[in-house]
Amino acid sequence: MLKLDSFLEERRIVVDAALDRFLPSESERPYILHQAMRYSIFCGGKRIRPILCMAAADLFCDSYEPAIGASVALELLHTYTLIHDDLPAMDNDDLRRGKPTSHKVYGEANAILAGDSLLTLAFEVLAGVEPSAPGQASRLIYELARASGSRGVVGGQYEDLASEGKDPTADQLDFIHLNKTAALIRAACRMGAIAGGASEDDLEKIGVFGERIGLAFQAADDLLNATSTAEQLGKAVGSDAEREKMTYVALYGIDQAREKTKALLRGAMSALQALSRPAPILESLATFIVQRKS
Amino acid sequence: MLKLDSFLEERRIVVDAALDRFLPSESERPYILHQAMRYSIFCGGKRIRPILCMAAADLFCDSYEPAIGASVALELLHTYTLIHDDLPAMDNDDLRRGKPTSHKVYGEANAILAGDSLLTLAFEVLAGVEPSAPGQASRLIYELARASGSRGVVGGQYEDLASEGKDPTADQLDFIHLNKTAALIRAACRMGAIAGGASEDDLEKIGVFGERIGLAFQAADDLLNATSTAEQLGKAVGSDAEREKMTYVALYGIDQAREKTKALLRGAMSALQALSRPAPILESLATFIVQRKS
Numbered sequence: 001m002l003k004l005d006s007f008l009e010e011r012r013i014v015v016d017a018a019l020d021r022f023l024p025s026e027s028e029r030p031y032i033l034h035q036a037m038r039y040s041i042f043c044g045g046k047r048i049r050p051i052l053c054m055a056a057a058d059l060f061c062d063s064y065e066p067a068i069g070a071s072v073a074l075e076l077l078h079t080y081t082l083i084h085d086d087l088p089a090m091d092n093d094d095l096r097r098g099k100p101t102s103h104k105v106y107g108e109a110n111a112i113l114a115g116d117s118l119l120t121l122a123f124e125v126l127a128g129v130e131p132s133a134p135g136q137a138s139r140l141i142y143e144l145a146r147a148s149g150s151r152g153v154v155g156g157q158y159e160d161l162a163s164e165g166k167d168p169t170a171d172q173l174d175f176i177h178l179n180k181t182a183a184l185i186r187a188a189c190r191m192g193a194i195a196g197g198a199s200e201d202d203l204e205k206i207g208v209f210g211e212r213i214g215l216a217f218q219a220a221d222d223l224l225n226a227t228s229t230a231e232q233l234g235k236a237v238g239s240d241a242e243r244e245k246m247t248y249v250a251l252y253g254i255d256q257a258r259e260k261t262k263a264l265l266r267g268a269m270s271a272l273q274a275l276s277r278p279a280p281i282l283e284s285l286a287t288f289i290v291q292r293k294s
Numbered sequence: 295m296l297k298l299d300s301f302l303e304e305r306r307i308v309v310d311a312a313l314d315r316f317l318p319s320e321s322e323r324p325y326i327l328h329q330a331m332r333y334s335i336f337c338g339g340k341r342i343r344p345i346l347c348m349a350a351a352d353l354f355c356d357s358y359e360p361a362i363g364a365s366v367a368l369e370l371l372h373t374y375t376l377i378h379d380d381l382p383a384m385d386n387d388d389l390r391r392g393k394p395t396s397h398k399v400y401g402e403a404n405a406i407l408a409g410d411s412l413l414t415l416a417f418e419v420l421a422g423v424e425p426s427a428p429g430q431a432s433r434l435i436y437e438l439a440r441a442s443g444s445r446g447v448v449g450g451q452y453e454d455l456a457s458e459g460k461d462p463t464a465d466q467l468d469f470i471h472l473n474k475t476a477a478l479i480r481a482a483c484r485m486g487a488i489a490g491g492a493s494e495d496d497l498e499k500i501g502v503f504g505e506r507i508g509l510a511f512q513a514a515d516d517l518l519n520a521t522s523t524a525e526q527l528g529k530a531v532g533s534d535a536e537r538e539k540m541t542y543v544a545l546y547g548i549d550q551a552r553e554k555t556k557a558l559l560r561g562a563m564s565a566l567q568a569l570s571r572p573a574p575i576l577e578s579l580a581t582f583i584v585q586r587k588s
Contacts, residue, residue, distance in 0.1 A: 024444055029469070033444050033452040084410060089402035108383035112406065113452050116378060117444035119410065123417045124439035127432040137432035138421040145418035150318055150327050150411035158327040158407050175323070 004284050008051065014064070015050040016042070018072050022125050036106045036114035037121075040079050044097030048217070048289065049074040049188040055281045056192025056206055067195040069129030070140050073122040074188050077148055080118035081184075083111050085157060093239070119148075132195065140191050147187035156180025165244045168251040176246055181221075182214030189213075189282075202276050209271035209282065216264035217289050222247035223257055224294070232294050265290045298578050302345065308358070309344040310336070312366050316419050330400045330408035331415075334373050338391030342511070342583060343368040343482040349575045350486025350500055361489040363423030364434050367416040368482050371442055374412035375478075377405055379451060387533070413442075426489065434485050441481035450474025459538045462545040470540055475515075476508030483507075483576075496570050503565035503576065510558035511583050516541035517551055518588070526588050559584045 019041055024034045050071030057067035064071075086093040086101040087108065094104055103111035123141055131137045146152060156179030163172050189210030193203050224232075225240045226249045240247050248257040268286050272279045313335055318328045344365030351361035358365075380387040380395040381402060388398055397405035417435055425431045440446060450473030457466050483504030487497050518526075519534045520543040534541050542551040562580050566573045 028445075030444065030449050030452045030456070032456070033449060037444060084406060087403075087406065089406060109381075109455055110452065112378060112381065112383060113444075113448050116409075116413065117448045119413060120439050120443035120448065123435055124443060127435035127439060131432070134428060135431075137429075138425070138435070141417055141432070141435055142421035145414050145421060149414035149418060150324065150331065150407075151322075154407050154411045154414065155324050155327060158324045158404065161403055162324070162326070 004288055007281075007284075008046075008288070011051045011054060011064075012047045014054075014068075015047045015071055015075060018068050019075060022072050022076075022121070032106065032110065033113060033117060036102060036110050037117055039105060040083050040096075040102050040114060041075070041118070043099040045075070045079070046292075047075060048285075049078055049185060052185065052210070052213075052282070052285060053188040053192035053195075055279075055285060056189045056198075057196035058192075059275075059277065059279050059282065060193055060196030060198040060202065063196075066132045066197075067192045069125055070144075070188075070191040070195050073126045073140075073144055074184070074191065076118045076122040076125065077144060077153075078184060080115040080122070081148075081153055081157070083115040083118070087111060090157070090161060091239075091243075133197065136194065139194055143187050143191050143194065147183040152179050152183040152187075156183065160245070163246045166246070168246045170251065173246050173248070173251050177215055177218045177248075178211070181218040182211045185214030185217060186210035199276065205271055205274050209268050209275075209286075212264050212268035212271060213286050213289055216261050216268060216286070219248045219257060219261040219264060220290050220292065222249045223254065223261065224292075225249075226254060228293070261290055298582055301575075301578075302340075302582070305345045305348060305358075306341045308348075308362075309341045309365055309369065312362050313369060316366050316370075316415070318415075326400065327404065327407060327411060330396060330404050331411055333399060334377050334390075334396050334408060335369070335412070337393040339369070339373070340586075341369060342579075343372055343479060346479065346504070346507075346576070346579060347482040347486035347489075349573075349579060350483045350492075351490035352486075353569075353571065353573050353576065354487055354490030354492040354496065357490075358486075360426045360491075361486045363419055364438075364482075364485040364489050367420045367434075367438055368478070368485065370412045370416040370419065371438060371447075372478060374409040374416070375442075375447055375451070377409040377412070381405060384451070384455060385533075385537075427491065430488065433488055437481050437485050437488065441477040446473050446477040446481075450477070454539065457540045460540070462540045464545065467540050467542070467545050471509055471512045471542075472505070475512040476505045479508030479511060480504035493570065499565055499568050503562050503569075503580075506558050506562035506565060507580050507583055510555050510562060510580070513542045513551060513555040513558060514584050514586065516543045517548065517555065518586075519543075520548060522587070555584055 023038055026035045028034055053071045053074055054064035054067045058064045083102045085091050086096055087103055093101055102114055126141045156176050160176045160180055186207050189206045193206045225237055228237050248260055272282055317332055320329045322328055347365045347368055348358035348361045352358045377396045379385050380390055381397055387395055396408055420435045450470050454470045454474055480501050483500045487500045519531055522531050566576055
């Protein structure tokens with residue numbers, strides 16, 4: 001586990017350096033807007049999506065370099081969803097990654113604009129990076145856009161808000177978690193594999209891995225929200241129950257949610273084993289994602 | 295002028311049919327989110343950006359077909375900016391294109407999400423359309439993203455909000471109008487030219503045309519806001535003065551703003567005349583943009 005810790009730390013440093021290169025400087029106008037973009041990017045975060053993306057590329061071409069642009073785009077996009085989800089009109093959260101949320105620091109209008117800018121920059125980065133194969137940039141952009149729009153992350157957030165206070169159903173819960181969380185983690189794995197030149201067959205299988213580990217990630221999140229402390233988590237806890245959110249815990253209870261999480265992890269592992277080559281790093285990452293404490 | 299009216303109407307129908315094809319159906323989940331996306335797209339709009347984009351393509355390859363995807367993306371993107379600009383935290387407008395704004399109909403959270411979805415779909419469309427030349431998709435995506443993020447439209451909106459109530463200066467006014475309005479109209483012209491296979495030299499010049507006509511468009515908008523009626527305009531009038539917005543009218547007064555508009559139109563026309571071929575349709579469109587009554 002100690003070895004994984006240093007691996008994660010090393011990769012996080014690579015991702016953060018790349019984010020710093022691609023983000024506009026705070027000394028470029030509009031200063032406050034660029035400051036707000038950087039604030040939310042650099043106020044914490046485990047960089048799980050970029051690290052999965054880089055690991056997927058590494059698996060197929062023995063280098064994470066071709067996946068740097070995609071990794072940056074994934075983190076920009078993920079951070080925009082956090083900023084917008086935290087807004088007063090949405091989840092109205094004051095704390096994120098242990099710090100005040102964007103709208104608490106910069107005001108609501110600027111938080112909306114910082115989110116919009118990060119979303120747009122994600123696509124600018126993907127379109128501007130020299131692709132390692134012809135047509136690769138538009139493939140990556142299509143993956144990211146498809147996973148994150150109304151048929152993906154935004155659609156999941158819509159249903160999440162719409163289902164607050166309603167009786168949880170397995171169908172509705174699956175729709176929310178598949179779209180709000182799993183779609184982007186699936187895209188992270190697929191984008192890394194595309195950047196690494198994976199075969200169609202491997203691409204399909206790593207997508208299945210990504211989807212299952214994405215659901216397991218969300219199940220672990222639901223459990224942490226129900227059982228952890230705010231200090232451990234860096235954001236409000238118990239808030240899901242308070243808002244009557246549709247979660248694994250609400251639908252199945254804590255014990256069954258734990259079983260569900262383990263089953264999802266097993267499913268993810270078997271998808272990995274079907275790949276054309278062994279993937280020990282992705283295995284470790286999958287275990288980490290499920291067992292993390294924050 | 296009658297001929298231009300029927301030309302605009304004919305092109306508007308082409309654009310609307312393409313938008314309808316690319317937008318998710320209201321019968322696809324999440325239903326209300328897809329309904330909200332379609333509501334704002336189809337509740338009016340002159341489709342000036344798509345029509346300029348198609349005209350630019352037509353000029354260089356005698357067909358607007360290669361620019362259909364870019365035209366759809368431009369209108370999706372433009373409409374997202376209107377939805378977010380109208381939000382209570384921003385301009386707090388109740389009326390747009392003569393109809394209630396998105397947040398008045400669907401609530402604030404859904405309006406934010408509908409905007410996010412339209413922005414994301416713009417890039418999905420560009421990445422998914424079969425390009426007419428290798429690498430063209432990422433070139434178009436780069437143009438659109440660069441023009442619309444924090445160094446373009448969103449940056450302009452940020453400065454627009456930040457400058458409310460302050461004494462207008464020419465420098466600040468130029469920054470706002472160049473970014474908030476002209477950047478996307480410039481991108482529309484350039485994207486059409488790229489889709490039509492224009493030379494680098496023509497691309498440069500049509501970009502200058504786009505920027506000038508974009509500024510003229512905004513100057514005309516400022517004048518309409520100061521001198522028109524709500525009925526003619528389909529949105530609130532006099533609101534710029536009320537909010538102490540930085541406009542051509544606020545800085546120069548009505549007469550000088552009119553002169554400024556004419557000068558910008560002349561500048562746009564001379565950029566057109568420098569192109570490698572005559573552009574009578576773009577000339578007519580430029581005149582229309584400045585002389586329109588709504």
